[in-house]
Amino acid sequence: MEVSVHGKNVEGAIRAFRKKTQKDGVVKESRQRNNGFEKPSRREKRKREESIIRRRKVRKGETVF
Template sequence: MEIKVRGNDIENALKALKRQLQKDGLFREIKQRRFYEKPSVKEKRKRREALRKRLKAQKYKRPFLRRPAASA
């Protein structure tokens, strides 16, 4: 990961860095690793996250509209 500082503007560079870390999910992973998570709990959480991700993707996906066959 690389964040470029332009014109000695460190505040904007820090904002960009935090945004990138948030997008990569680093903060969420650090929070999860604070305590031990049993493998069964971890698996359930991963399944829930995958389901939520699929539903969210499906929500924004355009529905496939079939056109009626052209009559001859």
């Protein structure tokens, strides 16, 4: 992942980096891996909930007025 710094705006670059990592799910995945074992039933529930959220986001973008 790459973020360019324009001038001396390091704070802006850090903000952009955080936003990109959050959007890609890097931090969330890292935390899940560090917590160790996840029960299969919990994993299925989490995947189902993530799927629902993704579908809602797609549907929200398809709204035509």
